Amino acid sequence: MRHHALDMGEVQGQGYVGQALGAADMFAAVYADQLRFRAEDPDWEGRDRFLLSTGHYAIGHYAALAEAGIVPVSELATYGSDDSRLPMSGMSTYTPGMEISGGSLGHGLTIAVGTALGLRHRGSAARVFNFLSDGELDEGSTWEAAMGAHHHRLGHLTAMVDINALQADGKTDTVLRTEPVADKWAACGWFVQRVDGNDVPALLAAFDAAAAQAAPEGVPSVILCDTRVGKGVPLLEEREKAHFMRIEENEWQICREQLAAGYQGEGK
Amino acid sequence: MRTEPKARLKTSAMIASFADPGQKTAPAPFGHALVKAARENERIAGLTADLGKYTDMHIFAQAYPERFFQMGMAEQLLFGAAAGMAQAGLVPFASTYAVFAARRAYDFLCLDIAEPNLNVNIVGGLPGLATGYGPSHQATEDMAIFRGMPNLTIVDPCDPVDIEQAVPQLAASGGPTYLRLLRGNVPTVLDEYDYTFELGKAKVLRGGNDVVFVSSGLMTMRALAAAKELAAHNVDPAVVHTPTIKPFDAATVLAEVDTDRLVITLENHTVVGGLFETVASAAVRAGISRRILPIGLPDEFLHAGALPTLHERYGLTVERIKQTVLAEL
Numbered sequence A: 001m002r003h004h005a006l007d008m009g010e011v012q013g014q015g016y017v018g019q020a021l022g023a024a025d026m027f028a029a030v031y032a033d034q035l036r037f038r039a040e041d042p043d044w045e046g047r048d049r050f051l052l053s054t055g056h057y058a059i060g061h062y063a064a065l066a067e068a069g070i071v072p073v074s075e076l077a078t079y080g081s082d083d084s085r086l087p088m089s090g091m092s093t094y095t096p097g098m099e100i101s102g103g104s105l106g107h108g109l110t111i112a113v114g115t116a117l118g119l120r121h122r123g124s125a126a127r128v129f130n131f132l133s134d135g136e137l138d139e140g141s142t143w144e145a146a147m148g149a150h151h152h153r154l155g156h157l158t159a160m161v162d163i164n165a166l167q168a169d170g171k172t173d174t175v176l177r178t179e180p181v182a183d184k185w186a187a188c189g190w191f192v193q194r195v196d197g198n199d200v201p202a203l204l205a206a207f208d209a210a211a212a213q214a215a216p217e218g219v220p221s222v223i224l225c226d227t228r229v230g231k232g233v234p235l236l237e238e239r240e241k242a243h244f245m246r247i248e249e250n251e252w253q254i255c256r257e258q259l260a261a262g263y264q265g266e267g268k
Numbered sequence B: 001m002r003t004e005p006k007a008r009l010k011t012s013a014m015i016a017s018f019a020d021p022g023q024k025t026a027p028a029p030f031g032h033a034l035v036k037a038a039r040e041n042e043r044i045a046g047l048t049a050d051l052g053k054y055t056d057m058h059i060f061a062q063a064y065p066e067r068f069f070q071m072g073m074a075e076q077l078l079f080g081a082a083a084g085m086a087q088a089g090l091v092p093f094a095s096t097y098a099v100f101a102a103r104r105a106y107d108f109l110c111l112d113i114a115e116p117n118l119n120v121n122i123v124g125g126l127p128g129l130a131t132g133y134g135p136s137h138q139a140t141e142d143m144a145i146f147r148g149m150p151n152l153t154i155v156d157p158c159d160p161v162d163i164e165q166a167v168p169q170l171a172a173s174g175g176p177t178y179l180r181l182l183r184g185n186v187p188t189v190l191d192e193y194d195y196t197f198e199l200g201k202a203k204v205l206r207g208g209n210d211v212v213f214v215s216s217g218l219m220t221m222r223a224l225a226a227a228k229e230l231a232a233h234n235v236d237p238a239v240v241h242t243p244t245i246k247p248f249d250a251a252t253v254l255a256e257v258d259t260d261r262l263v264i265t266l267e268n269h270t271v272v273g274g275l276f277e278t279v280a281s282a283a284v285r286a287g288i289s290r291r292i293l294p295i296g297l298p299d300e301f302l303h304a305g306a307l308p309t310l311h312e313r314y315g316l317t318v319e320r321i322k323q324t325v326l327a328e329l
Helices: A002-012 A017-034 A055-067 A073-078 A108-121 A134-138 A140-151 A181-187 A200-212 A234-238 A251-267 B029-040 B057-063 B075-087 B098-104 B106-114 B142-147 B160-172 B218-233 B250-257 B275-285 B307-313 B318-328
Strands: A049-052 A128-133 A157-163 A191-196 A221-226 B025-027 B044-048 B068-070 B091-097 B121-125 B153-155 B177-180 B185-187 B203-206 B211-215 B237-241 B244-246 B262-270 B292-297
Touching: A002 A017, A002 A055, A002 A073, A002 A251, A017 A055, A017 A128, A017 A157, A017 A200, A017 A234, A049 A055, A049 A108, A055 A073, A055 A128, A108 A128, A108 A140, A108 A157, A108 B075, A108 B106, A128 A134, A134 A157, A134 A181, A140 B075, A181 A191, A181 A221, A191 A200, A200 A221, A234 A251, B025 B029, B029 B044, B029 B057, B029 B160, B044 B057, B044 B075, B057 B068, B057 B091, B075 B091, B075 B098, B075 B106, B091 B098, B091 B160, B098 B106, B098 B121, B098 B142, B142 B153, B142 B177, B142 B244, B142 B262, B153 B160, B160 B177, B203 B218, B203 B250, B211 B218, B211 B250, B211 B275, B218 B237, B218 B262, B218 B318, B237 B250, B244 B275, B250 B275, B262 B275, B262 B318, B275 B292, B292 B318
Parallel strands: A049 A128, A128 A157, A157 A221, A191 A221, B044 B068, B044 B091, B091 B121, B121 B177, B153 B177, B211 B237, B211 B262, B262 B292
Antiparallel strands: B025 B185, B153 B244, B203 B237
């Protein structure tokens, strides 16, 4: 998935590669381990819903949709191009498997609340996952939804928050201090876990714990995932963190090599 | 020493009736219409943001408690959640005051509902000048705000006849709609005419030789009353009712506009961006060069006060309409 993200980023010469790399483990964990879906029928009624609130993370989501078999890998090369089904900011009207149009931040969790209410009302056993970023915790609507999810006892709703401590104007703690994040969710009545979002076993364990207490009339779950922007590519991990990362033409191949060296090294 | 009895002051109220004394009314027509529609369509759901009692949604909540969802005083959640419900296969009607729908929740309506073209039905109470509470509650520019939103159907009903017939049609229409809600005891007037509500259609309620009133919402009630009373002045106005503001039935309206009669639009809304400009732009596009006179709210923040006082002050009463017409002829 990280290779997909680099390939897509290179097409545009820039983009949200840092976020895609940082959140790749979150996407991988939820798609490979949690979501029930039918790749050949993305609109299957019984599917679990994965709502990407953070529209600019679409690059990471497309990588997951490709690995899930919902979008052809060959199509990733069209990312962000004219007439592509894969716009820079994710939209439900463009892409199979994309449940909502994110991008205007703080919307995803409100929609997720309605999706969870509607599915439960219709007797569906599907679960609802909402991916949001720590920047979206600035938005009041996220907290309207957090209270609403608890009030309506949406135990089949799981929020996963990418805490990369970075937003458009800089580090989160200099833009608008959101910590203590865990306490805020707990105060809203959620079952809160906080993990290293780049530690796949830890993510899987957190998802298991969330799933274990997921019930149609239970407490909603949030998994707070501390991630590292550019994870897996040391060149980008060490670069000054930027919301919209500039990568020079000659650097893409270096990134790929560093990425491959990382996981090949792990295998030794 | 005797003190003079105090004159009874006219006071403002959140929910003020605009019914004239003795006028025939129907209670909570929207709530009852939604219950009736829900009987035939099990996918209909009702939501509100802590204004169920004030938007007649409580009637639905009592009839179908399991299909009613209280979202709290959280309008962004209200409409985001309505979008999610529509995606899950329900047909939500989500109510709040028009000011909060149009001003607080616009981004959610636009991106979560209108862009994916979901069947979410927005119900906005206190449209235009329907309360004496001042600008915080007077949605004088709701249509202006919403007309720019692609995919959104806008309905400005006149009375319970319109509301009862509109609700099932709104539920049946595939995309998002906005209903300017008249709530409480709503005067019934359209039952006296050979009229049925058809989504997207304007209707000529009465013909007339001298003046053409093009109206929507509660101003159709006022236009009809003014037309009757103007007979005493030997003035004979036609009344064209256009409850659907968008998409606009230009063909029906322009056929009436394109004559040598005085054309007056009447709307419970600012003269900016509402019915007047809808009619005017349709006329210009069709190459019809006619003067069109707007009766509507001024382009300003309105006063607080008693509703009858304010309707008189801002020119929405039957008497003021008559004065305007007679001054023009």
